[in-house]
Structure formats: C-alpha cells, structure tokens
Amino acid sequence: MIRVLIVEDQKIMQKYFEYIILQNPEFKLVDTVSDAREAVKICNYSAIDLVLMDVQTFHNHDGLTAGKTIKEEHPGTKILVVTSLIDPKVLERAKTGCADSLWYKDHGEDEICDVMIRTLNGEHVFPDVTPNVELNWITSGEISPRQLEMLRLYICGMSYSEIAKKMNCSTSGVRWNFQEMIAKAGYSCKEDLIAAALESKLIVTTLK
Structure with missing residues (x-):
C-alpha cells in the first residue's frame, strides 16, 4: 500500500x-x-x-x-x-x-x-521548460531569461543601478531592456508589465 x-x-x-x-x-x-x-x-x-x-x-x-x-x-x-x-x-x-x-x-x-x-519508481520527471503565458501582445517565452531576471530583481526592490551591478552590466543597459520588454509586450508603462507578470504567476515573490 x-x-x-x-x-x-x-x-x-x-x-x-x-x-x-x-x-x-x-x-x-x-x-x-x-x-x-x-x-x-x-x-x-x-x-x-x-x-x-x-x-x-x-x-x-x-x-x-x-x-x-x-x-x-x-x-x-x-x-x-x-x-x-x-x-x-x-x-x-x-x-x-x-x-x-x-x-x-x-x-x-x-x-x-x-x-x-x-x-x-525512482524517476525524476521535470518539464524541459515552463509553460508560456500571454503578456498582452506576446507570450512570456519571448522575454529572454536575462530580461526576466532583471524584472524579478526590480520587483524584489532593486533599483536599475543595483540590478546593473548584480548582473554585471550598465544601468543604461538595464533601462534599455525594460524599455524593450514594455514596447514588445505593448504596455504603456513599466507598472503594467509588472502587474501582468505578477498576475500571471510568471514571477512569484511572496513565498515564505
């Protein structure tokens, strides 16, 4: 049993x-x-x-x-x-x-x-990738893993400069990536992108 x-x-x-x-x-x-x-x-x-x-x-x-x-x-x-x-x-x-x-x-x-x-029976069964969700004009798979990590860090409270330091890039580079995500998805501002990522459970920061 x-x-x-x-x-x-x-x-x-x-x-x-x-x-x-x-x-x-x-x-x-x-x-x-x-x-x-x-x-x-x-x-x-x-x-x-x-x-x-x-x-x-x-x-x-x-x-x-x-x-x-x-x-x-x-x-x-x-x-x-x-x-x-x-x-x-x-x-x-x-x-x-x-x-x-x-x-x-x-x-x-x-x-x-x-x-x-x-x-x-002893197997380890994991999907190769996570499912995609719609983010207005695109699906989440059209956002690069690096951009997704930038978005995660921003949601967790980091500034552009702090994200740049952590990810070994320039502050302007972080800003450019956010602008690209916003434009590609067809949102009017960064807040709309963040709301969509949280609502779709693409990014989860509430686990204890």
Whole structure:
C-alpha cells in the first residue's frame, strides 16, 4: 500500500487530488493539509511514501522548502510538486533537491497519474521548460531569461543601478531592456508589465 499525503490549500484541488488517489486501490490517502509546514510535521511521525506538494500553500508557506526538509530527513519519501506557478525559478529550485518530480496542474489526470507512478519508481520527471503565458501582445517565452531576471530583481526592490551591478552590466543597459520588454509586450508603462507578470504567476515573490 502506497501512503500518500496531499498538500494543497485550494479546496477544489484538494478534492481533485483526493479523487485521483482514492480511485487507485494501491494508494492510501493518509491526510490532506493546506500548509506545507504541517506536511513536515506529519512526515516526522507517519510513514509517507509520496507527497503531492503544492508550492504556494497556506499563509504563502513555501512547499519547495518543505519538500527539501522532508527529503533530507526522510530520504525514502518521494516529493511530487504539482503547481500552477509558471515562474521559472520554481522549476529551477525544484530540481535542486526540493522535489523528485514536478508537474503542472493544468495537465490532465492521466498525465499526473503517470508522473506519480514514475516518481514512485525512482524517476525524476521535470518539464524541459515552463509553460508560456500571454503578456498582452506576446507570450512570456519571448522575454529572454536575462530580461526576466532583471524584472524579478526590480520587483524584489532593486533599483536599475543595483540590478546593473548584480548582473554585471550598465544601468543604461538595464533601462534599455525594460524599455524593450514594455514596447514588445505593448504596455504603456513599466507598472503594467509588472502587474501582468505578477498576475500571471510568471514571477512569484511572496513565498515564505
């Protein structure tokens, strides 16, 4: 019997994952919790084979940090991150010991079930790239990774000059990249670009 823990703060997704688990006679649903920190506590006193882990959980607690803790303390427990956050940093972090696999919520039930089984069998299943989202006239894939990092740093509170220093370029170069992103996407100002990036979950800065 494969013991499964679901970590998800949205009720509709909780029910969806519970349905998937309960349909398979080889799975046993141990619990469903909304807080990633609670998942760490449960794994400390219950034998869990697979954790379906959201990234942005209750109180914005970080599922990736929880996943890393669980994997360090309980190496036999598999962590499958299932998220709607398309921020490339999420995928990047997941691959650095925070999860065994990662998949996106908008994929179908059959795909997620397949990833669960492959993860339990010892595979590491990660998408090659994050999904694209629309940003007015363009998709997020038309923004370079370097430009996206500049946008992230600005949202995190850095000035153009601080971004330039961190990324080893000129302040005018940072300004030019922002102007290009704004013009390419068809926004009227930097604030509109930032709002779109946050609303689409292309950039996430609220995880604790």
